[in-house]
Amino acid sequence: MNKPRKLIADLVAITPTSIETWHRCERRYLLRHVLGLPGSDTGLSNDEGLRLHAVLRFVHEQLGCQSDEYVATVLSDHDCDTDTMRSMMRRHKERCPSAIVDPVAEAVRGHHEVERARYHHKPVPMFLASARLDAVWVHDGILDIRDYKSGAKSALELHNDPRAWVQVWVLAPRAVAAEARLRLRYEYLAAEVTDDPDPWEPDADDLEFVEHQLRETVIAIRDSEFIGVSDVETCGRCPYRSVCRDSAAVGVPSWPSLAVEPNPS
Ligand SMILES: [Zn+2]
Numbered sequence: 001m002n003k004p005r006k007l008i009a010d011l012v013a014i015t016p017t018s019i020e021t022w023h024r025c026e027r028r029y030l031l032r033h034v035l036g037l038p039g040s041d042t043g044l045s046n047d048e049g050l051r052l053h054a055v056l057r058f059v060h061e062q063l064g065c066q067s068d069e070y071v072a073t074v075l076s077d078h079d080c081d082t083d084t085m086r087s088m089m090r091r092h093k094e095r096c097p098s099a100i101v102d103p104v105a106e107a108v109r110g111h112h113e114v115e116r117a118r119y120h121h122k123p124v125p126m127f128l129a130s131a132r133l134d135a136v137w138v139h140d141g142i143l144d145i146r147d148y149k150s151g152a153k154s155a156l157e158l159h160n161d162p163r164a165w166v167q168v169w170v171l172a173p174r175a176v177a178a179e180a181r182l183r184l185r186y187e188y189l190a191a192e193v194t195d196d197p198d199p200w201e202p203d204a205d206d207l208e209f210v211e212h213q214l215r216e217t218v219i220a221i222r223d224s225e226f227i228g229v230s231d232v233e234t235c236g237r238c239p240y241r242s243v244c245r246d247s248a249a250v251g252v253p254s255w256p257s258l259a260v261e262p263n264p265s
Contacts, residue, residue: 007030007034007035008034008221008222010126011126011127011128012125012126012127012128012218012221012222013127013128013129013130014127014128014129014130014166014214014217014218015129015130015131015132015166016131016162016163016164016166016167017163018032018033019162019163019165019166019214019217020161020162020163021033022162022217022220022221023162023217024229024234025228025229025234025235025238026224026225026226026227026228026229027226027227027228027229027240027244027245027246028228028238028240028244029221029226030224030226031240031243031244032239032240034226037240037243039239039240040239040240040241040242040243041238041239041240041241041242048084048085048150049150049151051078051080051085052085052088052148052150052189053113053134053148054078055074055075055078055080055085055089056089056092056112056134056135056148057112057113058074058078059071059074059089060098060110060112060135061112062074064098065089065092065093065096065098065099066093066096066098066099068090068093071089071093072086075089084190084191087189087191088150088189088190088191091187091189091191092148092187092189095146095185095187095196097110097137097139097144097146098110098137100139110135110136110137110138111135111136111137112134112135113132113133113134113135114132114133114135114136115130115131115132115133116130116131116133116170116171116174117129117130117131117170118130118169118170118172118173120211120214120215123215125215125218125219125222127214127215127218129166129169129170129214130170131166131167131170131171133145133146133147133167133171134146134147134148135148136171136174138178138180141179141180141181142180142181142182142183143171143174143175143178143180143181143182143183144183144185145167145168145171145182145183145184145185146185146186146187147163147167147184147185147186147187148187148189149186149187149188149189149190149193150189150190151190152190152192152193153188153193153196153197154186154197156197157197157198157200158184158186158197158198158199158200159200159202159206162213162217164184164186164200165210165213165214166214167184168182168184168200168202168206168207168210169207169210169211169214172202172207181201182201182202183199183200183201184199184200184201184202185199185200227246228244228245228246228247229246230246230247230248231248232248232249234248235247235248235249236249
């Protein structure tokens with residue numbers, strides 16, 4: 001029988017989510033990103049986060065986020081006019097490049113849910129990195145990548161965050177083509193998060209470091225035995241905790257199952 005690492009293709013595909021998963025737990029990476037298994041354990045619903053992203057995309061493709069009256073109408077029309085949504089839209093409004101830049105002096109161009117990919121082949125290993133960016137703005141000579149967050153804040157600064165590595169590496173050639181500085185900002189929009197991490201403007205040395213980190217990660221993925229971290233706190237939040245051989249926090253699987261009638265005999 002093949003070892004799990006034989007399941008890894010010569011050309012490894014990486015995304016912000018997959019590389020974050022990898023750095024959290026190699027077993028979870030195998031189950032989700034190699035085998036594609038559905039999670040066995042119910043987690044918190046992400047419905048509100050998905051709604052937030054959809055509304056932000058919609059308003060920016062129409063009249064923008066700066067009119068409270070317009071945003072209130074959109075929330076009402078889409079049946080998501082809640083205190084939480086209103087609060088997150090207000091917090092975004094303050095952070096949005098369209099609020100910072102003088103629209104008369106500078107043309108502000110923003111694009112939402114932008115998908116980009118970049119291929120790496122030398123030096124080995126080969127990999128294909130792709131990312132779906134919540135928003136990419138061009139203003140003031142800056143290619144400004146925004147990632148909307150509706151949940152809790154990460155403890156990592158952006159330059160140490162594997163998700164950020166993929167995002168800036170994929171967009172770096174676009175910044176060069178646009179003759180713009182590259183900037184990444186995570187917008188934490190939940191009221192519980194009091195401050196965003198500092199935006200990151202990676203220079204040439206930073207991007208070289210990022211590429212090195214990505215290569216090292218891909219080498220580690222291809223050499224891995226996919227052993228889980230077996231940590232109570234990490235496993236306690238894992239969607240595979242009740243089916244993972246290395247789980248330190250066994251849960252009750254929530255996969256659908258058939259009710260079996262007791263045998264009358
Ligand atoms: Zn906006």
